[in-house]
Amino acid sequence: MTGSVTERIRDIQSRIDALPRVRLAHLPTPLDACPNLSAVLGCDLSIKRDDCTGLAFGGNKARQHEFMLADALADGADCIIQGSASQSNHSRQLAAAGAKLGLEVFLLPKMDEFSSPVQGNYLIDQLLGATIIPISPDESTKDRKEQLAEKLRSAGRRPYVVGMGATRSLTLGVIAYVQALLEIITAQPDAIPDWIFSATQGSTLAGLQLGCELLGLPTKLVGICPMTASHEAYLSPQEIAELAQGAASLLGVGTGITADQISTTTEYVGERYGVPSAGSLDAIRMLGSLEGILLDPVYSGKGFAGLLDYCKRGIVGPGERIVFVHTGGLPALFSQSEYLVG
Ligand SMILES: *Cc1c(COP(=O)(O)O)cnc(C)c1O
Numbered sequence: 099m100t101g102s103v104t105e106r107i108r109d110i111q112s113r114i115d116a117l118p119r120v121r122l123a124h125l126p127t128p129l130d131a132c133p134n135l136s137a138v139l140g141c142d143l144s145i146k147r148d149d150c151t152g153l154a155f156g157g158n159k160a161r162q163h164e165f166m167l168a169d170a171l172a173d174g175a176d177c178i179i180q181g182s183a184s185q186s187n188h189s190r191q192l193a194a195a196g197a198k199l200g201l202e203v204f205l206l207p208k209m210d211e212f213s214s215p216v217q218g219n220y221l222i223d224q225l226l227g228a229t230i231i232p233i234s235p236d237e238s239t240k241d242r243k244e245q246l247a248e249k250l251r252s253a254g255r256r257p258y259v260v261g262m263g264a265t266r267s268l269t270l271g272v273i274a275y276v277q278a279l280l281e282i283i284t285a286q287p288d289a290i291p292d293w294i295f296s297a298t299q300g301s302t303l304a305g306l307q308l309g310c311e312l313l314g315l316p317t318k319l320v321g322i323c324p325m326t327a328s329h330e331a332y333l334s335p336q337e338i339a340e341l342a343q344g345a346a347s348l349l350g351v352g353t354g355i356t357a358d359q360i361s362t363t364t365e366y367v368g369e370r371y372g373v374p375s376a377g378s379l380d381a382i383r384m385l386g387s388l389e390g391i392l393l394d395p396v397y398s399g400k401g402f403a404g405l406l407d408y409c410k411r412g413i414v415g416p417g418e419r420i421v422f423v424h425t426g427g428l429p430a431l432f433s434q435s436e437y438l439v440g
Contacts, residue, residue, distance in 0.1 A: 123160040162301065222429060323367065
């Protein structure tokens, strides 16, 4: 693409605006400077507050659901099916969006170690009017979603399946993060970040990276994955690159993004997905005590632990500009209370 960054932003924005979208999130989210922590780290850190998107405690899915649910409605869907861990942020924000749009939402949460006592996201799900069908931990979520979709279809319904394994909805989630990247650059056009860090499974990173590519920015991206490759919801760099390519084609632009340019790391997972690591606990306390900003133990805490480690190891150089994209997830602070204190 040619032209100045401002012209490119305008062009990409008009391509995004041409896509079906429902309004769910408070946008643009703030980009908060972090002067106290920046002084400690010797860098220039800001946080993109996508924990503040509204929609029943916020998070990155509020932004992504705007495109995904508009697509579902354009497709004639009369209900949405989502399955995941009991403490799913995706499910919580989907239930809230469904309530707002008058769309029936079926949630298939796994009865795992965080489903009882009822707390955090799983508690909030129960208050938002979704139909909740618990499934046992040894069942395949992808299979159970498909079985329910079949059953609803044969009853004359038109279900739209989202979440892991649903490539179209993941691709639309990428578009939402191209939008977030435009917001970051628009907020500080004279302070292009040297680095952007985020917790991600794929869509968020793919969108930020596609946005940087389309604007021609030299920014380095680091996606911190909350799960190892053996997890059912893990996406490989190849799959993430394909999501970016799919989003580029929806926007009608070319992209040179390939798997070897996708920078994700599973280095900060700790023991496993869903349980806080020592690094995430330190990160939560550090950002909380220096900036009054909360992180969650499952995603953003591990993402921020990665950022702190890159600074400590000198991979991020002195004075460099860093944006951390805070993807939300804060209800997990309550479902994981015993890990956080004591
Ligand atoms: C879902 C989620 C992510 C991962 O988002 P992707 O778009 O799949 O990369 C990161 N952080 C939080 C808090 C989430 O809920």
